[in-house]
Amino acid sequence: MADNILVMSNITKEFPGVKALDNVNLQVKRGSIHALVGENGAGKSTLMNVLSGTYPVGSYTGTIEYDGKLCEFKQLRDSENFGIVIVHQELALIPELSIGENMFLGNERKGFLGIDWDETFSQAEKHMIQVGLKESPTTLIKDIGTGKQQLVEIAKALSKNVKLLILDEPTSSLNEVDAKMLLDLLLEFKKQGMTSIMISHKLNEIAYVADEITVLRDGATIETIDNTNRNIDEARIIKGMVGRDLSDRFPSRKHSVSDEVSLQVSDWCVQHPLYREKRIVNNVSFKVHKGEVVGFSGLQGAGRTELAMSVFGKSYGNDITGSIEISGKKVHLSNPKEAIDHGMAYVTEDRKGNGLILSDSIAINTTMARIKKICNKFGVIDIDKENNVAGEYVKKLNTKTPSVQQKLGNLSGGNQQKVLLSKWMFADSEILILDEPTRGIDVGAKYEIYCIINDLVAQGKSVVMISSEMPELLGMCDRIYVMNNGEIVQESNAKDATQESIMKAILDSEKKEKADKETVAS
Amino acid sequence: MSEKAKALKNRNSSAGSILKKYSMVIALVVVFVFFTLLTEGRLILPQNLSNLLLQNAYVLVLGCGMLLCILTGGNVDLSIGSTVCLIGALATQMLANTGLPAILIIVISIAIAGVIGIAQGWLIGYVHIPPFICTLAGMFLFRGLGRVVLDSKTIPIQNQLYLDIFTRYINIPGIDTEDLKVSAIIFGVLAAIIVTAGTILGRIKKRKNGYAMENGTLAYIRVALIDALIVVYSIQLANYKGISVMLLWIIAVILIYAYITSKTAFGRTFYAVGGNEKATKLSGIDPRRVYFSAYLSMSLMAGLSGLLVAARIGSVNGDSGSSYEMDAIGSCFIGGASAYGGSGSVVGIVIGAILLGTINQGMSIYGLDNNWQYVVKGVVLLLAVVFDVVSNHKTGKS
Ligand SMILES: Nc1ncnc2c1ncn2[C@@H]1O[C@H](COP(=O)(O)OP(=O)(O)OP(=O)(O)O)[C@@H](O)[C@H]1O
Ligand SMILES: [Mg+2]
Numbered sequence: 001m002a003d004n005i006l007v008m009s010n011i012t013k014e015f016p017g018v019k020a021l022d023n024v025n026l027q028v029k030r031g032s033i034h035a036l037v038g039e040n041g042a043g044k045s046t047l048m049n050v051l052s053g054t055y056p057v058g059s060y061t062g063t064i065e066y067d068g069k070l071c072e073f074k075q076l077r078d079s080e081n082f083g084i085v086i087v088h089q090e091l092a093l094i095p096e097l098s099i100g101e102n103m104f105l106g107n108e109r110k111g112f113l114g115i116d117w118d119e120t121f122s123q124a125e126k127h128m129i130q131v132g133l134k135e136s137p138t139t140l141i142k143d144i145g146t147g148k149q150q151l152v153e154i155a156k157a158l159s160k161n162v163k164l165l166i167l168d169e170p171t172s173s174l175n176e177v178d179a180k181m182l183l184d185l186l187l188e189f190k191k192q193g194m195t196s197i198m199i200s201h202k203l204n205e206i207a208y209v210a211d212e213i214t215v216l217r218d219g220a221t222i223e224t225i226d227n228t229n230r231n232i233d234e235a236r237i238i239k240g241m242v243g244r245d246l247s248d249r250f251p252s253r254k255h256s257v258s259d260e261v262s263l264q265v266s267d268w269c270v271q272h273p274l275y276r277e278k279r280i281v282n283n284v285s286f287k288v289h290k291g292e293v294v295g296f297s298g299l300q301g302a303g304r305t306e307l308a309m310s311v312f313g314k315s316y317g318n319d320i321t322g323s324i325e326i327s328g329k330k331v332h333l334s335n336p337k338e339a340i341d342h343g344m345a346y347v348t349e350d351r352k353g354n355g356l357i358l359s360d361s362i363a364i365n366t367t368m369a370r371i372k373k374i375c376n377k378f379g380v381i382d383i384d385k386e387n388n389v390a391g392e393y394v395k396k397l398n399t400k401t402p403s404v405q406q407k408l409g410n411l412s413g414g415n416q417q418k419v420l421l422s423k424w425m426f427a428d429s430e431i432l433i434l435d436e437p438t439r440g441i442d443v444g445a446k447y448e449i450y451c452i453i454n455d456l457v458a459q460g461k462s463v464v465m466i467s468s469e470m471p472e473l474l475g476m477c478d479r480i481y482v483m484n485n486g487e488i489v490q491e492s493n494a495k496d497a498t499q500e501s502i503m504k505a506i507l508d509s510e511k512k513e514k515a516d517k518e519t520v521a522s
Numbered sequence: 523m524s525e526k527a528k529a530l531k532n533r534n535s536s537a538g539s540i541l542k543k544y545s546m547v548i549a550l551v552v553v554f555v556f557f558t559l560l561t562e563g564r565l566i567l568p569q570n571l572s573n574l575l576l577q578n579a580y581v582l583v584l585g586c587g588m589l590l591c592i593l594t595g596g597n598v599d600l601s602i603g604s605t606v607c608l609i610g611a612l613a614t615q616m617l618a619n620t621g622l623p624a625i626l627i628i629v630i631s632i633a634i635a636g637v638i639g640i641a642q643g644w645l646i647g648y649v650h651i652p653p654f655i656c657t658l659a660g661m662f663l664f665r666g667l668g669r670v671v672l673d674s675k676t677i678p679i680q681n682q683l684y685l686d687i688f689t690r691y692i693n694i695p696g697i698d699t700e701d702l703k704v705s706a707i708i709f710g711v712l713a714a715i716i717v718t719a720g721t722i723l724g725r726i727k728k729r730k731n732g733y734a735m736e737n738g739t740l741a742y743i744r745v746a747l748i749d750a751l752i753v754v755y756s757i758q759l760a761n762y763k764g765i766s767v768m769l770l771w772i773i774a775v776i777l778i779y780a781y782i783t784s785k786t787a788f789g790r791t792f793y794a795v796g797g798n799e800k801a802t803k804l805s806g807i808d809p810r811r812v813y814f815s816a817y818l819s820m821s822l823m824a825g826l827s828g829l830l831v832a833a834r835i836g837s838v839n840g841d842s843g844s845s846y847e848m849d850a851i852g853s854c855f856i857g858g859a860s861a862y863g864g865s866g867s868v869v870g871i872v873i874g875a876i877l878l879g880t881i882n883q884g885m886s887i888y889g890l891d892n893n894w895q896y897v898v899k900g901v902v903l904l905l906a907v908v909f910d911v912v913s914n915h916k917t918g919k920s
């Protein structure tokens with residue numbers, strides 16, 4: 001019999017109106033990497049929260065056997081004492097504190113008098129080296145990128161003597177380079193004997209690292225697939241997840257780009273909001289035609305989000321210069337409202353911080369960006385109409401929820417993303433800037449979102465798509481800009497671009513940058 | 523689980539959710555019955571019932587204004603008690619020393635309150651002064667100014683027109699007699715008819731458009747209870763002096779705020795800013811304007827309360843309105859507004875204010891002294907908030 005470190009049996013967990021888990025079974029072999037996949041709202045995060053004691057014993061039914069012992073965790077602390085550590089879907093670091101402080105938050109290294117800071121930072125450094133993080137432990141979290149923040153979370157887990165590491169969509173906000181690094185790190189840990197459970201919607205990653213794959217659908221275990229030989233077919237996983245074959249990953253589209261330019265941005269420069277001498281976007285010019293999907297590729301920190309937000313009514317940055325033309329007319333957009341009134345939409349990559357009101361309902365969030373549409377001329381809301389349109393979008397995007405009155409905070413991550421998209425589709429925008437629109441979304445829903453994008457451009461709208469997933473850009477766009485260090489370093493037709501050509505453009509620009517710096521220095 | 527067990531479970535959970543939804547109403551009923559028994563029924567004598575609302579007029583009016591501030595993120599306005607004093611003082615001095623007509627004086631007073639609101643709203647919204655500090659400064663400032671205006675004296679109000687506008691009892695010759703003000707009953711029945719018709723029409727419209735509807739029995743039981751309450755209350759009023767104009771003022775303010783917060787896009791912005799300010803901004807709503815509006819409306823309501831209170835008491839002195847801000851804040855939180863912003867309702871505030879008022883009045887009638895009233899107020903506030911947090915926690919997690 002296999003040596004299982006974890007056996008979860010017949011786990012059932014209900015929320016008001018939702019049965020999130022229904023008799024789920026999960027067996028994880030010691031020293032393996034176990035992947036958990038399933039559509040949005042399938043119950044993956046919930047299952048891990050049950051395991052970690054976030055949902056205490058008694059709030060679910062079923063048993064958890066860890067290391068051969070029956071466990072009843074009443075709180076997170078209890079499972080951590082056994083070496084089970086969970087890194088959540090949404091990062092939980094405090095931006096104003098340093099890496100070291102964050103790592104030992106709630107687990108402080110105590111000295112004779114209060115906290116022993118020397119010990120804290122040296123311990124922090126030790127674990128940071130383990131994850132390959134070359135920063136000072138006193139650096140503040142807000143000063144490092146998302147990729148490094150993810151590594152901090154893992155280093156934090158290591159500091160707790162982790163034996164079973166749970167990662168909930170660890171790579172959803174990472175670019176491919178950072179993601180690959182993280183996966184290799186997992187493989188390295190595995191060699192040292194650690195067990196991990198990883199939740200992800202990126203099937204190529206799962207095929208790359210996982211020994212076994214458990215598929216959840218609608219709160220029930222469907223199957224566990226073996227992948228010890230690393231030869232699984234992604235289509236095989238998809239079939240388990242959605243229950244049918246999904247032959248194409250990208251819907252086909254008639255490319256009918258009009259000659260009319262809907263958005264033209266010229267000589268755009270943006271300075272950092274706090275460090276004003278720092279230039280974030282440097283002399284960028286780009287255009288989008290009617291009926292066109294334009295992609296922006298680049299590494300984390302290339303300045304794509306900053307460019308988009310600064311164009312969207314100056315919602316980022318300082319001392320912005322340059323010009324914007326919409327449909328050939330020069331416009332000044334000094335706040336998001338003016339941008340929206342000019343038919344622009346910005347779908348943020350940070351749905352929790354910038355996109356949604358988690359304490360409000362789906363209905364309220366859906367209509368928020370253009371509430372006028374459901375109001376009479378005195379600004380009185382037609383609540384029934386609001387519920388109806390929200391319901392239509394729930395249906396259209398297949399959002400999993402008991403009702404449109406459900407609070408956003410109670411939805412699974414991917415379903416929140418769908419509501420965010422609904423919000424901006426409802427706003428009737430002509431130019432949509434989508435910043436990582438499929439982050440955390442399952443393959444089936446991704447396909448639906450691609451279809452929606454195609455619909456939008458077929459109606460003559462324009463879409464700007466910022467994405468860290470190159471296949472998505474290559475599969476969806478007409479044209480692709482590559483950005484690096486705040487500048488556009490390449491523009492190409494999607495037909496001619498490949499992952500390699502994009503990576504090459506980025507690396508070339510890095511090299512050039514370095515060379516420039518050296519010439520300046522010498 | 524068998525089908526039957528499932529159905530049972532569903533019913534249980536919906537009974538639970540109804541209980542939670544109406545928990546403050548239930549608390550109010552319990553407290554009301556308790557004090558009725560304790561005072562051997564004196565609490566529900568017509569005179570006491572009439573006073574229950576009139577004496578708490580200021581809490582209701584200020585509570586409505588305070589709700590908007592609290593919605594934006596748990597922000598409060600500490601200056602309103604002082605504003606009540608200052609506006610009351612200005613109005614009485616103008617009444618006593620100028621020949622201006624009372625109506626004009628009322629308009630001027632409200633305008634001055636508006637100026638105060640614009641100043642505070644601008645500082646808080648556009649200059650980003652923390653509301654707590656800004657309104658704390660206002661609290662000292664306006665209290666001081668009020669006393670200067672009064673010259674540290676108590677100034678009585680003699681202008682009859684002014685008093686009539688706020689405190690007169692409606693008396694229609696021909697139908698109202700000394701013993702029974704029939705007009706109050708007519709008013710009550712009309713109100714009940716409007717409530718009932720509104721509900722029925724709303725449901726008809728929903729059915730016609732195929733929108734989702736709340737369970738009919740439940741809705742009609744609720745309407746029947748509300749109607750009964752209105753009619754019984756108006757009969758009691760008819761047995762005392764009838765309907766006071768002040769009651770109409772209160773009802774007007776409550777209806778306007780209830781309408782704005784629940785039905786308009788403008789009202790929605792207060793909830794949005796309290797829920798997530800950044801997301802609100804990126805949705806094209808200017809949070810600065812939202813803060814500005816909240817504090818402007820608050821000061822206007824403080825001005826109105828200043829006039830109402832001055833008229834009801836008949837005079838103004840340097841301590842008028844002290845700690846009124848705390849009553850307003852208390853009724854908001856007892857009424858279920860979130861201390862972090864983003865949720866709360868006018869109905870909740872009305873219930874919170876009446877709950878506080880019932881306790882106060884019940885204890886005075888029973889003969890408990892003022893100091894104990896403070897103790898009980900504190901305990902009730904704490905209980906209400908603890909109950910709210912704990913019950914939310916439960917439903918949120920398990
Ligand atoms: N606190 C809650 N209250 C009510 N329903 C909830 C709550 N948390 C989760 N749910 C529901 O339980 C179901 C499972 O959610 P879960 O977060 O586990 O999904 P997931 O598989 O992690 O999805 P994703 O891939 O989108 O992150 C969803 O339908 C969700 O709406
Ligand atoms: Mg999840």
